[in-house]
Amino acid sequence: MRVDIISIFPEYFAPLDVSLIGKARERGILDVRLHQLRDWAHDVHRTVDDTPYGGGPGMVMKPDPWGEAIDAVLASGEAPPRIVVPTPSGVPFTQRLAMEYAAEPWLLFTPARYEGIDSRVMAEYGTRTRVEEVSVGDYVLAGGEAAVLVMIEAVGRLLPGVLGNACSAVDDSFAPGAMENLLEGPVYTKPPDWRGREVPEILLSGHHGKIARWRRDEALRRTARNRPELLAALDPEGLDKHDLKI
Numbered sequence: 001m002r003v004d005i006i007s008i009f010p011e012y013f014a015p016l017d018v019s020l021i022g023k024a025r026e027r028g029i030l031d032v033r034l035h036q037l038r039d040w041a042h043d044v045h046r047t048v049d050d051t052p053y054g055g056g057p058g059m060v061m062k063p064d065p066w067g068e069a070i071d072a073v074l075a076s077g078e079a080p081p082r083i084v085v086p087t088p089s090g091v092p093f094t095q096r097l098a099m100e101y102a103a104e105p106w107l108l109f110t111p112a113r114y115e116g117i118d119s120r121v122m123a124e125y126g127t128r129t130r131v132e133e134v135s136v137g138d139y140v141l142a143g144g145e146a147a148v149l150v151m152i153e154a155v156g157r158l159l160p161g162v163l164g165n166a167c168s169a170v171d172d173s174f175a176p177g178a179m180e181n182l183l184e185g186p187v188y189t190k191p192p193d194w195r196g197r198e199v200p201e202i203l204l205s206g207h208h209g210k211i212a213r214w215r216r217d218e219a220l221r222r223t224a225r226n227r228p229e230l231l232a233a234l235d236p237e238g239l240d241k242h243d244l245k246i
């Protein structure tokens with residue numbers, strides 16, 4: 001998969017050199033290309049922002065450098081990439097969207113600073129490819145760069161060959177299927193007794209059916225406690241008759 005990122009802080013993406021994503025890049029599974037937006041700003045100060053029309057606080061990112069930068073990235077490949085514009089005003093980034101992105105050959109992220117990018121940029125490229133404004137949560141970051149790191153980490157681990165054990169992604173919280181809209185329950189490893197706290201006996205029993213049942217009950221219990229709105233939205237079709245009455 002190819003991923004391009006246009007930003008005024010390309011150095012912000014140093015974490016993509018390490019861990020799972022760094023390894024995926026070394027192995028050629030993920031091809032990340034960083035671009036400095038200011039390379040397409042032509043005044044002496046390499047200005048990328050201006051005051052908002054209609055007044056108000058803050059600055060808006062100018063369409064000209066973004067347009068030239070995106071044109072240059074699009075010209076470097078064949079079919080245009082899906083464009084992801086991080087903004088707190090976007091649609092929520094979910095595991096489902098991460099899976100959709102993981103199936104794309106090419107993504108372009110356009111993280112903004114200030115109050116965001118002049119809206120005409122999204123309208124312009126929306127006529128040529130899929131452009132989505134996406135939020136990673138109901139809070140406001142200082143810029144979209146951290147949101148891009150979040151999305152790349154979520155997408156990158158879903159790419160074939162990136163996770164050691166492909167089943168790790170199947171059992172994830174939010175993964176479509178049995179775990180859709182359920183949070184993963186607690187996990188344990190050795191030793192069986194730590195400071196007098198014992199691992200639940202069922203996990204040592206070797207009884208796979210009972211362990212699966214216990215894990216599902218724990219997932220339901222944790223979801224009820226931490227995210228009751230998710231539990232309320234569970235499809236009754238997805239519940240089995242043994243599920244706890246919570």
Ligand code: ADE
Nearest residue numbers: 086087088135136141147
């Ligand atoms: N930029 C600023 N806040 C953001 C958020 N919550 N999600 C995505 N991009 C952002």
